[in-house]
Amino acid sequence: MKKRLYVDFHVLQTVPPSCINRDDTGSPKTAMYGGVLRARVSSQAWKHAMRKDFAENTLLDVGKRTKKAAELVKKQILALDSELDADKLAKKALENTGIKSDDKGTKALFFMSTAQAKALAALAVAGSTDKKEYQKALRAAPSMDMALFGRMVADDPSLNYDAAAQVAHSISTHAVKNEYDYFTAVDDCPAEDNAGAGHLGTVEYNSSTLYRYATVNVLELAEQLGAEQAAETVRAFGEAFLFSMPTGKQNTFANRTLPDAVYVTIREDQPVNLCGAFERAVSRGEQGGYAEASKAALAQYAQQVYASFVEAPAQSFTVGGGLEALAPAQTAKAMLDALEKAVRDALSGNEVE
Template sequence: MEPKRLYVDFHVLQTVPPSCVNRDDTGSPKTAVYGGTTRARVSSQAWKRAMRLMFREGLLDSEQVGDRTKKIVGLVADEIEALAPGQDAKKMARDALSLAGLSKIKEDKEDADTLFFMSRAQARALAQLAVEGNNDKKAYKDALKAAPSVDMVLFGRMVASDPSLNYDAAAQVAHSISTHAVQNEYDYFTAVDDCAPEDNAGAGHLGTVEYNSSTLYRYATVNVKELEEQLGGEAAPGVIRTFGEAFVRSMPTGKQNTFANRTLPDAVYVTLRTDQPVNLCGAFEKAVPATANGFVGPSKAALADYAQKVYTCYADAPLQAFTVGEGLETLAPAQPLGRMLDALETAVRQQLNAETGNEVE
């Protein structure tokens, strides 16, 4: 029988003050046209990077977080040095990576041509094979495919030169967009030269920085069955909880020193689904109009109303739902974030154990 599908969808409404969270190639805040109007936008890549940094800051231990880097020779060489001090660790590392199929590393260099995602367990396994003097290419390739890090399973690994090393991402993160139209603004600033003579009233530097402010709709989904397949049923619920906390609390760091724009969400809506992921961005295809009461309240109302319409017309209501913050109580009772994440972890564990016949205390 085909495995039961299980998805966790995260919907977040978050107001960000004047800021430049995510810049394009000209330094302007990223935007997108949606519903015929220009919206503020933060790319999924920017937010996933912020989440991975939060993983490193204590949500996951160091063994559970991988490195996406060109300096893979150094990663393997460090493990070789720990296992066999005094050896030519860098040469052994280059040879090991070549046997694994990653041959685009010049003899006198430590950098690969492209970024490669590697877990510490994978680097250690390659080092062990190198120290043992193993020359079996399959063994090295198997070492690079086994023991992925948590963030590798969540966000995937793509190796163009060898698709057999790919990992399909268990999580998908949408580009965040504002629920309303925006127009970028410019801040003209000057800097004073502290050592300038007293009779010099001019600025030592002047410039401009582009910014906007917005109420963002953010969405992400996790394929629980994919996560379970790669990490095991015991680990998956805890990883879902960690993903949820990082998605809710993280913030990309673009121009953060300039704007101090770090905020927490105004409302969070989380669902468990057994049919398919459902992005509710259609709630804002018609831009929320500007009013003296701001955008947050109307955005919450639009999200709740649209979700109910989608459930009525196209999709079943979610298996379970949770909310944080005020304004979405028509969808699910509100809870503090920590309690909601605990309840979510328990719900995911119950669903996984129900399929295996195990009970959750």
Template structure:
């Protein structure tokens, strides 16, 4: 019996005050043109980085990988814990040979890979154990070690290895660039800094400059292929991973200029759906930008839920739809919860039931 797909959609509305959380090459907040007007934008890369950091800092229940050019050094360090006869140079040389055997280039001077490589602790452990037990290197065994034991972030966000595409890991999650639901006009802060040791009557500034910023109500979206994650991590670890993914997406934030603006906020509105047919990004709700003199969230909630209802003309009713919203912003959808714990429990209950049905059918 062929299993149906199962996709989790995360739709979030979140207000952000004066901020510059994701800069372009000129130092300006990133932006996008959508619906004929300029929007605030936060790249998916920056939010995925924030989520990976959140995994490491907030959850001991999930495994997280290391994205680095120093994978050979990581492996060498592990080898030396297994083989006391190996010195630093010998371990590093053996580690370099392991990676070279599968086409990953290692710089002779720095022992670094040519590009960042995301590896899981389990993969480093397996490679070290293999190298310890075998003098000759079998590249098929090395490849196997690098294609199993994925950490949660590696399973979610994938891995691209330009040197050897066979080592690529297909991402099970997709994260959209967040954009404002309304038009945004850039603003500038002119700042000065005074020298503490200069006389008090000195009117001059030791430094001056400007920083660009904006404020916005962001629409944020991500989706997750739950069954692909389960194939990668196993059913129970996948359910734990889904919970961690939701929490990280909702509670993390990129840290650009955070010391300057202290812009850490929480979502105003969250809608989670589980779909068996296809993931659906509801950004078209805001192709016609929200206009208001009394805040953007209320109307953004309305437009988002209207867009959700209109999708049912084209796709199936979701297996689960659950909403968490501020008391100020009323939802017109039936399935609402009071807090994040209840939201997570609703999703876990549905996923556990799906996993049990899968086990029964296998």
């Protein structure tokens, strides 16, 4: 029986002039790493983009994080019996779970799966007053994104879920310097004596080749979702991590790109973030650009880590050219198919000791 099983995702992705993740001043987020300024995209921004991707592209249950949890239960009550006072029953159901809610909703955002909302609705429609049953309903049947990203409930820690996935802040593999775009907007119906612009402004941006990393604790995921759904969820996670993108200033910059290269590993010891490949900022390659030099740095560093500190992965997959030293390259679809099968095979017979 396997004691540990992790899937690590390493992505190199070049983005053109953009501002996909801003700080409180509207500037692109940055970080100091290796003594130089790097472009940065927060893990929260990419996880939000991934959850939107889940909702659009997977058939698995995707939860809702909202203060209007009672509305989710109300919708399911109406589906069972449209003649009932669904609003009153939904609020009472939440009260029975111990989650504090008023006319404005819960005090904090609450993460609830569709299955949990249905279970609470069924109890409410049946007239149950057993608070233990209501709490049991909220502990069971988490959605795939709830199992991946966790749930924290201050009112009742017993309702918490530990996150099976971790997503790192993406950083550029090289030094960056933010720039400013000065723009004007023209009034289509100007006064005859006004030949100037109707609006003046600036927007800050940068461009970079990003190193993106995430890891999934497969056994933790399987414990919450079951082996079959865990394998499907790992695939959905990988697909969303590869193809989603935060939407900050997207209309301004049309910056939606695809990865330059992807490296995925199945490990039986511990997750391994390979950001150390870029602690020394990558310099432009002989033919210019950072993508090819970043691929070479990643491949070299991974081999160095495997030779010195940890065993090589149990299985490895790459997509795109430049990382063939780590594993043969294949298409994204073929890699995701192979990954799902590998996870399913690894979990086979792992249900009991």
